Amino acid sequence: MTAITDDSQRLGPRRRAVLEFALDNLVWLILLVVLVVFSLTIPRFFQIGILLNILEQSTFVGVIAVGLSLTLIAGHMDLSVESVMALAAMIVALTFGTGGAGSGLELTPAFLAFPVSLAMALTVGALIGLFNGTLVVRFGINAFIVTLGSYILVRGMVVALSGGRSVYGLPDILRVMAVERIAGVPLTAWALILTFTVFAFILGRTPFGRHLMMIGGNAVATYRAGIDVKRTVTIAFVLSGALAGLAGWLLASRTAGATANLGIGMLFQAFAAVVIGGVSLKGGQGRLSGVFAGVLLLTSIQTAINVMGMPPHYTQMIQGSLVLLAVLLDALKGAVRRRYL
Amino acid sequence: MRKFLRLCAGAVLAAAIAVSPISPASAQDTKGTIYYLVPTLLDEFQTGSVSAIEKFMGDVGYEVKSLDAQNRTDLQLNQLDDVLNLDPAALIIAAVDFDAIKPGIEKAREAGVPVMIFDRQITSTPSDLTSVAGTVEIGELAAGEIKRLLEEKNGSATGKVLQILGDPGDPYTLDIQKGFEDTMAGTDVDIITQAAMQWEASNAGSIAQDQLLTNPDIDLIFVHAAHLAVAVAAVLEAQGKAPGEIMLVSSNGAPVGLDLIRKGWEQVEVEQPLYAQAAALAMFADKVVNGEELTPGTYEVTGLPSTLTVEEWGPNIKIPGAVITADNVDDPKFWGNLQPPAEPVSPVE
Numbered sequence: 071m072t073a074i075t076d077d078s079q080r081l082g083p084r085r086r087a088v089l090e091f092a093l094d095n096l097v098w099l100i101l102l103v104v105l106v107v108f109s110l111t112i113p114r115f116f117q118i119g120i121l122l123n124i125l126e127q128s129t130f131v132g133v134i135a136v137g138l139s140l141t142l143i144a145g146h147m148d149l150s151v152e153s154v155m156a157l158a159a160m161i162v163a164l165t166f167g168t169g170g171a172g173s174g175l176e177l178t179p180a181f182l183a184f185p186v187s188l189a190m191a192l193t194v195g196a197l198i199g200l201f202n203g204t205l206v207v208r209f210g211i212n213a214f215i216v217t218l219g220s221y222i223l224v225r226g227m228v229v230a231l232s233g234g235r236s237v238y239g240l241p242d243i244l245r246v247m248a249v250e251r252i253a254g255v256p257l258t259a260w261a262l263i264l265t266f267t268v269f270a271f272i273l274g275r276t277p278f279g280r281h282l283m284m285i286g287g288n289a290v291a292t293y294r295a296g297i298d299v300k301r302t303v304t305i306a307f308v309l310s311g312a313l314a315g316l317a318g319w320l321l322a323s324r325t326a327g328a329t330a331n332l333g334i335g336m337l338f339q340a341f342a343a344v345v346i347g348g349v350s351l352k353g354g355q356g357r358l359s360g361v362f363a364g365v366l367l368l369t370s371i372q373t374a375i376n377v378m379g380m381p382p383h384y385t386q387m388i389q390g391s392l393v394l395l396a397v398l399l400d401a402l403k404g405a406v407r408r409r410y411l
Numbered sequence: 412m413r414k415f416l417r418l419c420a421g422a423v424l425a426a427a428i429a430v431s432p433i434s435p436a437s438a439q440d441t442k443g444t445i446y447y448l449v450p451t452l453l454d455e456f457q458t459g460s461v462s463a464i465e466k467f468m469g470d471v472g473y474e475v476k477s478l479d480a481q482n483r484t485d486l487q488l489n490q491l492d493d494v495l496n497l498d499p500a501a502l503i504i505a506a507v508d509f510d511a512i513k514p515g516i517e518k519a520r521e522a523g524v525p526v527m528i529f530d531r532q533i534t535s536t537p538s539d540l541t542s543v544a545g546t547v548e549i550g551e552l553a554a555g556e557i558k559r560l561l562e563e564k565n566g567s568a569t570g571k572v573l574q575i576l577g578d579p580g581d582p583y584t585l586d587i588q589k590g591f592e593d594t595m596a597g598t599d600v601d602i603i604t605q606a607a608m609q610w611e612a613s614n615a616g617s618i619a620q621d622q623l624l625t626n627p628d629i630d631l632i633f634v635h636a637a638h639l640a641v642a643v644a645a646v647l648e649a650q651g652k653a654p655g656e657i658m659l660v661s662s663n664g665a666p667v668g669l670d671l672i673r674k675g676w677e678q679v680e681v682e683q684p685l686y687a688q689a690a691a692l693a694m695f696a697d698k699v700v701n702g703e704e705l706t707p708g709t710y711e712v713t714g715l716p717s718t719l720t721v722e723e724w725g726p727n728i729k730i731p732g733a734v735i736t737a738d739n740v741d742d743p744k745f746w747g748n749l750q751p752p753a754e755p756v757s758p759v760e
Contacts, residue, residue: 376617
């Protein structure tokens, strides 16, 4: 047994770059293989409409997964995103919906409902994010406990606000995101792409993103380097909440309203996507491109199940197996890196 | 910090006491307190059942306190254990899980507390009264209507139907599926079945979206709850379909389903007669609480002819589900129109 790496096993710079690239983008490779296998084996799977469906249906889990990644990279977590998404959707639906428990607010001119509802959803999300962030940062309470409490509390607020009733009949202007397309791609999918692009830039190219990585890696050292750790982590929670609000706004648009159980189960899908995408649960590591691939991978599997008509009981088994596989692959990647890079 | 936490704990405790469903003083003017164990409040039918049961039981002199099991079997069993210590006049149970609640029912009856079963029939152990619409029958009714719609469209009962269940772990949806598929057996209708996990609406929308791409010749979509139909209609609208171009049938009769019928997206809603199911329990509540025998026969429950039989699992009153179409959608008797019968329920003598 030896802990010393044999230099003869080290690769040359070119091979090393190739291997590093492959390891960094392994989840994309898996996604590609899965899509090819599905296309070859499932009748009618390979068509542009199905691929667009995968993209569109990835939106909600994808947007909350971005927020979840921010908090995880900072060394914390946000379990409340699913409930915050539902609350944002319900508040928008209760305000503008004309059926069920909706109050049917009409603004003049009508297009104002679009920015106003979006602002409402983002504000609701950001406020809950601020609440979570404050309890975690200022009072030093564990993020798991704080956001678990918020997860339950906020879902309770959804039920209480709606009285358990559905809300429907959103005005046409609020359905634009679900109905309209640009270059054949649904606007909701564009929202997903834009979200990932913007936040990948923020994480990779801005001081805030770098600070977040540093805090997740070693908060004490980052603090000693003169970085305002508390402020940065609080902002991460606020952004996570606001993104959940955005997801809720998009979900209300897609379902033309809201129900008390809207979005239930998406937290676990988001967690699975984040883990598959290579974000470290210990903090300090992760790239949103991997998370994007993770979300697309999970949705592809769900879509394949829909198209095949496979009993849905298998969905969760497959998703759970994928998460375990991702963890094993992550460990394998670490071993390969230590040995060859 | 400690002061803040103490303050929070105090506030939570005070709030819990304030909203606690257990308030003995308010039960003094009634015949007693009946506890209703509702499986979830994330479902419009169940939410409606709480107010309906409270109203009708109030008509016959009982106070009702409802406890939400949040779709958790373990929590419902815990709730049952807890309320048995509160000297209840009776329990009303809409089970999260038909089998898991069985020991709880047996325990309650051994303790001398009558148990009434609402909506979700339990046949594995005796109870004191069961009030059901018959979920299998709802599936059969839906099948009859779907055959009619396909005949009107294609000239005969042929075509392709996408059936979207609720959560595959919920016996309610499996019973509807059984009734539907058994009745459709032998026809030339191709049925594709998928399940919306956790009864979540956007899951139903995604299934419809995917299936319409791979099976563009789908004639009709049958969903097992009206709130799922909303997401499906939203997908159809987003795909540029006109109302009725792909037919939509749903069950449970929630307000959203009725609204979809008015807008032309949905053709048929098979109603679970929520008001009548709740009223039936109230009509027989005195007899159940006093341990009197229930006489089999036909009874009129909120205007619906309902049959009380004595089965292996005890007295069972079955209320027929109703078919709602554009012709009768505004009838106030449907619970989806949210107009509970003004006339109070009278106890059966």
